[in-house]
Amino acid sequence: MGKYIVKRVLLMVPTLLGVAVLIFFLMRVVPGDIVELRFAGESAFAQKENLDKERVRLGLDQPLLTQFIRWMSGIVQFDFGTSMWTGAPIIEEIKLRFTLSMQLAIMATIVAVVLAIPLGVLAAIKQDTWIDYTVRIFSIAGLATPSFWLGIVFILLLLIVFKWLPPMVYTPFWVSPVQNLAQLIWPALAVGYRYSAVATRMTRSAMLEVLREDYIRTARAKGLWQNLILSRHALKNAMLPVLTVIALEFAFLMGGLVVTEQVFNLNGLGMLFVESVAHRDYTLTQALVMLVAFMFIFVNFLVDLAYAWLDPRIRFR
């Protein structure tokens, strides 16, 4: 097992390096220039030498390779540098937003799991009955509704029917748990629904497959109480692929909730992402991409470990 872990960890390095190279050069190919943008306000009066000074200050006049090496050597020492746009350390920029995104992702995951597992199991047991159809329609509808549209409808309904308003500012959980949850429960529901659709489908198909396994058939034939089989044997085996989907969705949620954050006015990573790209804030965008990629790769790694732990054959491939 130890050897397998080492091998998997080593495989993460080239992938992360690839992501780093890709984002570094992609940002520099994309048209737009942070210096022009900063001085765009009254840039009819801008002077070239003034803009050039700013470029020197940001190190943008250096050859690309030098810039890349400087960035990489910083990362190796866990120094992500400062944001080109605000001048603040990147850790400081990300800290608060990360907390919010993390919390929202966790809450959405809870919503999704609570919805998906019972529904998926139910649909599988009652395959091809109206219950199954209802569950499937409910979950496919979740996949088919554009998140931005759902967000807008959600906000309007909340506003008109419940007089609920999106939060003005984020209250951390440890400051006021009640206020914090009241703020985040609606976006968590909106996101959780879509997310549960993916998980429900996976639970259903995994359950279906397990139900066809020989030993379950044997158990059924022996007349064991069906619920018992389901909970003890079937669910345990169906867990892995479901867990995979949930884990990957979780990783995705950490950096990909642009529209939801926008309509619910959440100060999360998704908005920071869009802003940093809009400003051509190379350092911040790069750091964010690396963070999101790392989360994704790391979650993948954990999933693989779980598989390997349960299925020893994988370790020796």
Added chain:
Amino acid sequence: MAIGRPAESIAEIPTAESTAARWFRIVRQFCRQRPLGAIGAVIVLINLVVAVGANVMAPYDPLATDYGAMLAAPNRAHWLGTDAFGRDVLSRLLYGSRTAMLVGFACAFWGATVGAVIGVASAYFAGKVDLIVQRVMDIFLAFPLIILALAIVSIFGTGIGNVILAITIPMIPRAALVARSSALAIREMPYIDAARAAGFRHKRIILRHMLPNVMASYLIMLTAYLGQAILLEASLSFLGLGVAEPTAAWGLMLRGAAVQFAESAPWMAIFPGLAISLAVFAFNLFGDSLRDALDPRLRTQ
């Protein structure tokens, strides 16, 4: 994973009948066994007909503005009302289906095809090639989707062609992953080993055994990606990264004014939203049932 046992496949129906009769039987069987899938298929068909015949069906020119009839509620002249420029919502909706179908089919086809080719090649050549291809795919998988789309549209600009590119590129590694695992599963089957031991050529093994198995997952991916592509196109257009005005497109119809007028002129937001949901819903319903029919054990996507 339990992939690889002979699938209960609709493709195994005896071939003695005429082609037409055979297809008819398949369709009838599909409808009876999978009513949800059949409903999905019908909606998909309607969408396609609308896309092709938009110019015949639309009551108005989708680009014609009428400043005398701005923001009109649904009425006899404009069944679904007008938008902020007095353009007929129904006509724009019908023409929008053209954009959606074009983007949907193009992305799904290219995404699944290129992905399948890479996946099978990677599985077939194995060893170092496989390792390198997998790492490259990993990089794209780990890369945030929105950034990739943003970058592509920023570099090449908006427009249907670039939107197709922006949606297809992130699809490829996902398709490759699926195709590779199907191909690998088959490759490692005992009977393939036996075939190899018996001295059959790679070409024959691939054509006779690997490809048909990949075909099943290819078809499934194709239908699943159709819905996803339509949804992504709508999202990108909504964010201003998709097709550009005045082209009629559903996501674009929801952008800007539609959001601002969501309360006072809700028809501007409701109908395009429903059109997107219905189309994606139908594709998913159909795709799901197709997956069940083709291979009940194929899990992902």
Added chain:
Amino acid sequence: MAWTPLLLAAVVLVASPVAAQEKPRYGGELVFVVPSELPSYDGHREGTFGVVHPMAPHYNTLLRVDPNDRTGTKIVADLAESWAVSPDGRVYTLKLRRGVKFHDGAEMTSRDVKASYDKIVFPPEGVGSQRKGQYTNVEAIQAPDPSTIVFRLKWAQGSFLSLLASPYSWIYKADILAKDVRWYEKNVMGTGPFLFVEHVKGSHWVGKKNPNYWDKGKPYLDGYRAIFMKDAAPQVAALRGERAHIQFRGFAPSERDSLVSALGRRIVVQESPWDCAAWVVMNQDKKPWNDRRVRRALTLALDRHQASQALSRIAVVKDVAGVQVPGTPYATPPAELEKLAGYSRDIRKSREEARRLLREAGVPDGFTFTFMNRGVPMPYEPVGVWLIDQWRQIGLNATQQVNESAKHVGELRGGNFEVSMDAQCGYAVEPDLDLHKFQSTGISHNNFGRYTDKVLDDLYQKQSRALDPEERKKYVREFERRLLDEEAHQFVTLQWHRIVPHSAKVRGWTITPSHYLNQQLDVVWLAE
């Protein structure tokens, strides 16, 4: 339609614009929404209202625009209590107020003013100054005694006072600048009516009353809280739920309407033509846009008067305008404006003329070109849709290419376009600021039409140096006619329109054409 936009705005206005008639109430926290986030804290360096709205209350400027002046052109004292101009117009001597203290208790003197302006006008190595180019006329800044500051100019400039009233030219502390010239990028230390309390990135900014403010009796508010919200929908929700009092930049017409219908008398709407206009620019390096007939055809095709009524329902544009904000001193009156190409009320005649010009220039019917637009919903996208529709009516087929903002700026600068949407915004209504952009490429950093027009440059210089307002008006008119009509280098579609709905409790704040002005909040108060 005989109107002045200001009259029109006054009809919409419910609150009394002059706060003095009511006795201001003390206390309360003003909560306002800022639809942007600020980059660094240094106003000398930045150019976004995202810096001005939360931070202006911490600072003073030498002069400022009268907080009760709706045209945003009347200059009054701030830290300088009086000023004198030499007969040749080249020496400005300002007397500073005594007893003004920084928030740390130190006395403000001419040394601080000189250090601040030196940083803006003659920035040291490695310090970015957004506005250096606006002050190229300054030869020297002198502080002969602690309460006197002198600006020596290279030539007489009629608009120099408004440059000293720039809402960005905050007075910093000389001692701090001497130690670390970039200290102000991350810290706050001013003389203004409010003290800095807290900034949470991406979330909010808080200020509290400065009890030792030099202007005794002010400010009225106990403090303020600026909430950063990017998207319009939650901003509207915040006002609608009465959790925020105001958003100073402006809302779209539909948002105004939904707020008014939801809150009725509890909301007050102030409107004004905005010192921003939606422009169209043609790349004269590319054919056929180097032909003035083709450029004129594009502006002749536009039915501005109809658009003024129709588009103002769905976008933040309204007035038919020339190069100056309607209703301000140097603006061309509507009757005279109608003589310019594309401003006539007879749209059929204009369009016939446009088709004739296209024929003459050899541009075939159905000619296709790419129109580049910025991917910003307000007001770029609706105006873009309208433009394409207008051009279709003279037989031109424009396909739209929408760019994300950063790319848009890059493509404009790089000349990678045929015809594009553009905008000109100013922090004050002042021809020197508003017209600079349209001079020849090389003089203006933002001449995206890539043309050289010596006559235009000459007119700019003449109007800038004219000290007599009537004479200056004449040159501004000539400049306008040449730019919009004769050469049609670039043209205005419609003036932006600023709509600020706010809680009826907010008093003492007056809208101006610029969302950069009037943000010190010293005269703002909250009614019960």
